[in-house]
Amino acid sequence: MKDLGPLKYFLGIEVARSKSGLFLCQRKYTLDIVSEAGLLGAKPSGFQIEQNHKLSLASGELLEDPESYRRLVGRLIYLPVTRPDLAYSVHILSQSMHKPRIEHWEAALRVVRYLKGTPGQGILLSGDSDLTLQGWCDSDWAACPLTRCSLTGWLVFLGKSPISWKTKKQPTISFSSFKAEYRCMASTTHELKWLKAFLLSLGVQLPKAIKLFCDNQSALHISRNPVFHEQGLIAPSYVSTKEQLADIFTKALGKSQFDHLLSKLGIYNPHAPN
Known part of the structure; x- marks a missing residue:
């Protein structure tokens, strides 16, 4: 084994450390x-x-x-x-x-x-983030015109830092937009459960329910129904479509909306002029 010092470059990824x-x-x-x-x-x-x-x-x-x-x-x-x-x-x-x-x-x-x-x-992995998870999920119903499959997109924050994201075609056809959204919420929940277990293995406790933001009221209504789901792990929450951060993972947006959401994703460009 050889100590190469603080990580600066690995597999094409550049790492810069600061107080932030x-x-x-x-x-x-x-x-x-x-x-x-x-x-x-x-x-x-x-x-x-x-x-x-x-x-x-x-x-x-x-x-x-x-x-x-x-x-x-x-x-x-x-x-x-x-x-x-x-x-x-x-x-x-x-x-x-x-x-x-x-x-x-x-x-x-x-x-x-x-x-x-x-x-x-x-992306900036903030040094002063609180250790809480927060999920955002969205789907584009029947996004693929060839297969009629919907598109799932999710984003997970640890505090203020983005740590997990994905754009993926759903494997089955949904016959309504709320079913596509519900499947999207289910996929994101699997990711949140895995991340919670991973953090627990590192000694990080997450006593509060994890907020999961969705912009479909019907999917949220089903997800909150105690007849179908155990309570306590996930706290489904509504967010307007305009403020749905996961929207950037499921469709091509206009420049103004793209820039608006991009500014909230924890993405930075330190080389850009002020």
Whole structure:
């Protein structure tokens, strides 16, 4: 064994320590992606993916070199480790790896141009956060036009720090939006239970119920029904759709709403000008 000192760089993740806590980013890895795509001199994009996109139904010409698309998206897949804001766009792009078309390639380059403007963006694991869990979950009903499967997105905070997030297609078809939301709440609850058990193994007690924010009243009504559920572990709570942080994981948002939610995710860009 060899003591290499304080962690600064590991598997492409850069670690910076300060009195505020630990800052994690992938700046070098991001710039390598931008450079390889030939976009170091390109104009940055303000957000990653167009609203109301139809990438799943794209019918343009197939790429002559699909391997270039697969390599680019394959590299992008590693970025959401420290960039929750990329979870949705990377999920969408990765759905077209088998037969990428011109539209998919252009969408991937737009994500790279977004990275060009935010290479040093990352997450701050705050040093003064209280050790409480808080979950946010959302679904986009029948988001996939090909399978009619809904999309699940969740975000979990430990105090003020984001520690778990995901965008994932639901394995079964939901026949209503509230059923999709309820399945989303169930998936997020599994994650919260695991995290609570993990923290307990580290000696961290969580005596209070964990708040889980959802914007669907019907799903919340069922989740609060004591006939179906034990009480005490999760405290389902309502939040308006406009303030639903998990919304950024399930759909392409306009720039103003995207920036509004991004500012509340615990994501920082220390290299950005003040």
